[in-house]
Amino acid sequence: MIESWRWFGPRDPISLTDIRQTGATGIVTALHDLPNGAVWPEADISARRDMIEAAGLKWLVTESIPVHEDIKTGAPGWEHKARNWARSAVALARQGVATICYNFMPVLDWTRTDLAYELEDGATALRFEYAAYAAFDLFILQREGAEACYSADEIAAARARFQAMSPAERDRLTANILAGLPGSEESYTPDSFRERLGSYRDVGREDLFRNLQNFLDFVLPEVEAAGGVLALHPDDPPRSLFGLPRIVSTQADLERIAAMHASRAHGFTLCTGSLGAHPDNDIPALVDLLADRIHFLHLRATRREDDPRSFHEDAHLAGDLDMVAVIRAVRRLERQAGKVLPMRPDHGHRILNDLTGTSTPGYPAIGRLRGLAELRGVACAVDALGTAGAQ
Template sequence: MIETWRWYGPELDRIPLSEIAQTGASGIVNALHEIPYGEVWPRPAIAARKRMIEDAGFVWSVVESLPIHERIKRADGDLSTLFANYRQSMANLAAEGVTTICYNFMPVLDWTRTDLAAPVARGGTCLRFEAYRMAAFEVHMLGREAAREDYPQEVLERAAIWFQAASEADRDSLLHAIMSGLPGAFDRYDIAGLRAQLSLYDGIGREELRANYRRFLQEVIPAAEDLGIRMCVHPDDPPRNILGLPRIVSSEEDIAWILGAVDSPANGLTLCTGSLGANPANDLPRIADRFAERIHFAHLRNVRKDPDGSFDEAAHLDGDTDMVAVIRALLDEEARRRATGRADHAIPFRPDHGHELGPDIGRGTFPGYPLVGRLRGLAELRGVMRALAHPVHHG
């Protein structure tokens, strides 16, 4: 497998490529986050970023993400220009030899956490989703009464207690954590702004969002086939409805629907063990094995779940997901591809997220993306891969 590292670019990321080089990763996962959604990524800008990455000794392995404009997710108005711009960005990336594109179809937020610095045993911090704090945000801060149907009674009771005791700073901190799931360098909403964004999805349920997603796939996958690009959808994070918004990339059944909606090798999956792992119904080794042929990229991380729907981001080998079994499925798929003569048999992966440890505490890196915690994860994952690939000698 190809070891990669997510980097947010020279203007946004506090970790320079010179430090990333010390991790041993060979590939960079990057995007032009400075370009507003819906605009074309110019080929000269792509070429300049690729040159920067290669001059530092890396390959630009995966684009994460080429974002989908919210109007496409809502099927809002004439989308011809937005689809044309997306295809042109794909063509410009392919012209520069960047041919794996990770993206998501989550409405409004890319991911949702309630705590960006939850304490970890023996020191350090992690990202956490706390069900009662999310319920407090939805019911008491946003005033979304329908959210009461989304949580167990005991969670709602804890939410009310927390909200009554919370200071203005506590509530601001919760809003900041939730807004950190907005990607790139753009919009962060206050309560009124978030309500306005959510209102744009009124009347859009699961089936409507699925129809809009199918249209997106029909618009872009033929272009991907022509360009030699592999698109790979990232699962919902967390894999459940949030803020009254439907989530449609959350389960094994969802993935099967997506890959069948436009049945093409270019229509693939980013296997994110952390996102999918937060759903107790998801069997990650089974999902990895079932969809192995269409996995074009992997995010490897772990979560530890609580019965009420809360979860911590655990160390990479320490959570509820059997990471060794998942990696074995991916290595088996690589062997199958190699046996068919595929030159691109290797699957790029990255150590997804990581605990904030030691010198990274207070450094101001992106939530979930410190240097030391991810390096620890990469080292652990690398060890598993080496062990599984090592021939067993009996004697």
């Protein structure tokens, strides 16, 4: 695995110099200042690449080129948006940034209800609390038809959760869900969010699968010809939110999507946290199943709570995930496929000076450094013992 680090560009409070000191050699980034749907100028790509290389690092993965909502809904003119997406991807590949992580989550990207959930040791983590999410949907957003998505008991629990919140807590929950977390494609107000949800009124799971297929048919030949590979990120959380379809959540979803194209340029980002939040997903088995369709790794762990739809980010070697088994499977994949995968320690707890310093939610310096060191240690141990002998 190539140790890499998510960097949000020159405005990121964690500098390239800081990243160099972590031991990571790869950078995962994007041109975050460009609007969704814009073509990325090749000159801007090369300038960002040169900036990274001047710091002694290499831009390995683009995360991500946002997929416009018109593409996901199949709205009239979606082909123009897809053409722009393909032009950006081709420009990246020509500049030596071949791997493109993207997602196909409708409206919202990754979603959390709490960005500073306090753990027993005083660290803080990201959390998705189902009752708080339902309280927002039912009683703050007041989404039309939302009641049909919940049982009577769930509505009662959501009402109690809502009534227990202060006005400031309700505002904070709204901001956490709608303002856009790092790397998100969009941010919304409640009114604009309701409007965007309305554009999916006639889009179901089968429609979304079809629109993904159409998108891939449109962009994949050009990207592959330029030497690029596409790495689709799973849904986070891996289940429907706000009545929207989600299609990249389970093993069955991944197998169906893999079958859309035989090309090995069509593949996945294996995000152990996103997939691990679904109790039916066996992550080491998924590594073996998807094999050389995996082009990029997000390694982190989540811990499901009493309500298994709720979870929080745990330490990288804790939670509901057997990270040792995952890394063993990755080493088998790399050996058999004859390639080395870029990996980044995904998310991290705010610990030590992270708690008083400035960092992007989910992406503190010291918390991720701890995760990277732990993952590095597991990889070294697996290599020393031998992948086969460690079974």
